[in-house]
Amino acid sequence: MVKRGADTLVAKIIPLGAGQEVGRSCVILKYMGKTVMFDCGVHPGFSGEQSLPYFDSIDLDSVDLMLVTHFHLDHCAAVPYVVGKTVFKGRIFMTHPTKAIFGMLLKDSVKVSRGATDAGLYSEKDVEAALERTELLDFHQTIDVDGIKVTAWRAGHVLGAAMFMVEIAGMRALYTGDYSRLADRHMSAADLPSPPPHIVIVEATYGVSRHLPREGREQRFVNMIRAVVQRGGRCLLPVVALGRAQELMLILEDYWDRNADLRGVPIYQASGLARRALGIFQTYIAMMNDDIKAAFGQSANPFNFKYITELKTQGGLDDVGPCVVLATPSMLQSGLSRELFDAWCEDKRNGVIIADFAVQGTLARDILASPSHVLTKAGAKVPLRMSVEHISFSAHADFDQTSQFVELLDPPHVILVHGEAVEMGRLRKALEQQAVALGQRRLLYTPKVCQPVHIRHRPQLKAKVVGSLADKNAQPGKPLAGLLVQQGQNCMLMAPQDLPTFTKLHPGRIIQRQVLHLNQPWPELRLALEVLIDGVQGAGDLGSVSSGDASGESLRVANTVTLTHRPPDSVVMEWQGDPVGDAIADTVIAVILQSGSEPPAVSSAEVKRRKCLHMGDLEGAAAAEVALLVAVLDAQFGKAHIDADQGLITIQVDDRHVAVECKTGKVECADFALKARVEVAISRLMEALAPASLQE
Numbered sequence: 100m101v102k103r104g105a106d107t108l109v110a111k112i113i114p115l116g117a118g119q120e121v122g123r124s125c126v127i128l129k130y131m132g133k134t135v136m137f138d139c140g141v142h143p144g145f146s147g148e149q150s151l152p153y154f155d156s157i158d159l160d161s162v163d164l165m166l167v168t169h170f171h172l173d174h175c176a177a178v179p180y181v182v183g184k185t186v187f188k189g190r191i192f193m194t195h196p197t198k199a200i201f202g203m204l205l206k207d208s209v210k211v212s213r214g215a216t217d218a219g220l221y222s223e224k225d226v227e228a229a230l231e232r233t234e235l236l237d238f239h240q241t242i243d244v245d246g247i248k249v250t251a252w253r254a255g256h257v258l259g260a261a262m263f264m265v266e267i268a269g270m271r272a273l274y275t276g277d278y279s280r281l282a283d284r285h286m287s288a289a290d291l292p293s294p295p296p297h298i299v300i301v302e303a304t305y306g307v308s309r310h311l312p313r314e315g316r317e318q319r320f321v322n323m324i325r326a327v328v329q330r331g332g333r334c335l336l337p338v339v340a341l342g343r344a345q346e347l348m349l350i351l352e353d354y355w356d357r358n359a360d361l362r363g364v365p366i367y368q369a370s371g372l373a374r375r376a377l378g379i380f381q382t383y384i385a386m387m388n389d390d391i392k393a394a395f396g397q398s399a400n401p402f403n404f405k406y407i408t409e410l411k412t413q414g415g416l417d418d419v420g421p422c423v424v425l426a427t428p429s430m431l432q433s434g435l436s437r438e439l440f441d442a443w444c445e446d447k448r449n450g451v452i453i454a455d456f457a458v459q460g461t462l463a464r465d466i467l468a469s470p471s472h473v474l475t476k477a478g479a480k481v482p483l484r485m486s487v488e489h490i491s492f493s494a495h496a497d498f499d500q501t502s503q504f505v506e507l508l509d510p511p512h513v514i515l516v517h518g519e520a521v522e523m524g525r526l527r528k529a530l531e532q533q534a535v536a537l538g539q540r541r542l543l544y545t546p547k548v549c550q551p552v553h554i555r556h557r558p559q560l561k562a563k564v565v566g567s568l569a570d571k572n573a574q575p576g577k578p579l580a581g582l583l584v585q586q587g588q589n590c591m592l593m594a595p596q597d598l599p600t601f602t603k604l605h606p607g608r609i610i611q612r613q614v615l616h617l618n619q620p621w622p623e624l625r626l627a628l629e630v631l632i633d634g635v636q637g638a639g640d641l642g643s644v645s646s647g648d649a650s651g652e653s654l655r656v657a658n659t660v661t662l663t664h665r666p667p668d669s670v671v672m673e674w675q676g677d678p679v680g681d682a683i684a685d686t687v688i689a690v691i692l693q694s695g696s697e698p699p700a701v702s703s704a705e706v707k708r709r710k711c712l713h714m715g716d717l718e719g720a721a722a723a724e725v726a727l728l729v730a731v732l733d734a735q736f737g738k739a740h741i742d743a744d745q746g747l748i749t750i751q752v753d754d755r756h757v758a759v760e761c762k763t764g765k766v767e768c769a770d771f772a773l774k775a776r777v778e779v780a781i782s783r784l785m786e787a788l789a790p791a792s793l794q795e
């Protein structure tokens with residue numbers, strides 16, 4: 100069934116992380132009562148709970164579906180925490196390679212964090228539970244999870260990386276995750292998903308900057324390495340264990356193969372993870388690009404490297420001269436890459452090449468500003484003499500790719516995530532200008548973390564008319580009324596009695612019953628209801644007003660509420676609980692509770708007046724109004740009398756005398772204050788009786 104709320108027509112997108120920052124990607128999409136979580140990563144610049152997305156700001160219990168784009172830790176490392184430590188109970192989907200590498204990486208990170216000072220956020224058991232819960236999705240496969248249609252598209256970037264197109268009630272949103280529209284040595288380019296989405300949530304990592312063409316970039320990279328080893332230095336390449344490391348190894352292997360003079364310089368890759376992951380990479384060759392597939396077809400496994408030696412232990416590094424070392428982690432936070440950096444940074448022959456996007460708050464980012472000194476992991480301040488170079492091999496889209504991608508998809512709404520505020524602002528402006536130049540209608544958003552974006556979208560609901568309702572011939576312009584039932588993507592319109600035939604539901608009725616105390620005689624209540632509400636039916640007629648209580652007499656009000664008198668002074672109300680019935684019942688209750696709260700003389704004069712008006716006796720009504728005026732003045736001031744001959748009402752308050760002219764309501768009194776009070780009382784009564792007044 101569709102859960103409908105006040106904001107049903109509004110799609111709400113909330114970044115719980117990666118809003119004007121790079122790291123802890125986690126974006127929530129809410130629409131038509133459904134909730135999808137895209138990615139669930141940690142921030143590499145923080146540790147412990149601080150590295151998590153802001154899960155507190157939503158109800159994790161309400162998330163139907165979690166879609167993880169790829170195995171990089173800023174996109175997946177919080178999954179075991181959410182599964183093991185929160186109330187999340189939704190389904191989780193990844194591609195085959197993402198799940199395989201995700202499991203390996205996170206089990207490894209549990210082992211690493213056990214030895215570190217920072218207490219792990221989750222246990223190996225949580226990782227196992229997350230893997231158990233994770234279901235698989237192939238590229239170009241579409242699944243339907245309780246009315247949410249999901250299609251996975253290739254994102255390029257790294258092995259197994261997917262973009263997800265989500266469709267809820269006809270509204271399509273595309274989440275790119277990290278993507279690249281350029282093929283590299285082992286990955287093919289990202290797909291152009293179809294049909295076109297209404298909302299695109301896209302990474303903004305590189306903002307408006309443009310990558311060098313691949314050949315130029317690779318040439319610059321090998322030139323940098325050659326310069327370091329030729330001056331007798333050691334070259335450090337801090338890398339993410341998986342993805343870019345494999346790409347860089349393919350480039351180095353190829354370059355060493357073509358340059359005999361370099362073959363004496365050893366290349367080491369020091370990540371046991373990368374070694375194990377190669378097994379996975381070989382398994383999923385079919386998901387890589389044509390070059391790799393062709394090479395593998397010729398039985399030369401491109402991941403069996405001739406010039407790259409694996410360091411099984413750290414002590415295995417023969418640190419005697421020029422060499423190239425690929426070591427993790429890529430941001431130099433800790434681990435082997437940091438140890439080698441600390442050991443080598445004071446020698447100006449050495450060099451470090453940052454080949455990934457350098458995240459704010461990490462050492463890799465800090466050294467790009469060429470500081471004169473750095474702090475080692477042990478806390479010593481040492482001079483930074485080694486050369487520091489930056490070249491981007493991270494397979495993220497640059498401005499040319501993103502602007503072209505957005506132009507081709509032409510979505511009315513684009514939300515930028517996974518980028519730093521300044522770069523994101525520039526990209527937003529550039530994409531806005533581009534849309535204007537192209538004559539495309541587009542709104543751009545750059546929400547901060549936890550800042551929701553609201554997008555109105557009219558849901559598309561097609562319903563099939565079934566059962567007895569379908570027997571009636573549809574007439575143009577004539578609306579068909581029935582129950583709308585949604586099961587998955589299917590909507591059906593049917594008569595309530597057909598519910599058990601087409602669904603597992605059964606129609607039910609709620610009968611409301613309430614017993615109230617009666618403050619006035621039953622006939623007077625009936626009269627009050629007849630005056631106020633159309634369609635009061637029951638035994639007896641108006642003539643029976645004076646005939647006293649009839650035991651068990653019933654009234655039906657507006658064919659909805661049944662009132663039964665239970666003598667002497669109770670009334671039982673019954674009605675079917677629905678919006679119309681409840682509204683009429685409220686009115687009836689108000690009449691029952693209000694009447695009878697006045698002095699008896701006032702209410703009996705009022706009843707008499709209503710009765711006269713009801714029967715069209717205007718003269719009688721005017722007389723009743725005078726009686727009512729006397730009763731009201733008597734109740735308020737005491738000792739009110741009517742002098743019928745003179746047409747005056749007289750009131751005696753202590754030693755003061757007041758006279759009121761019945762016809763005009765004019766007040767005579769020597770005491771001005773008292774005169775004013777009486778005038779106010781009369782005008783209030785006139786207002787209450789309007790439009791029928793004394794003068795008429």
Ligand SMILES: [Zn+2]
Pocket residue numbers: 169171174256277
């Ligand atoms: Zn990534």
Ligand SMILES: [Zn+2]
Pocket residue numbers: 122124171173174277517
């Ligand atoms: Zn990322």
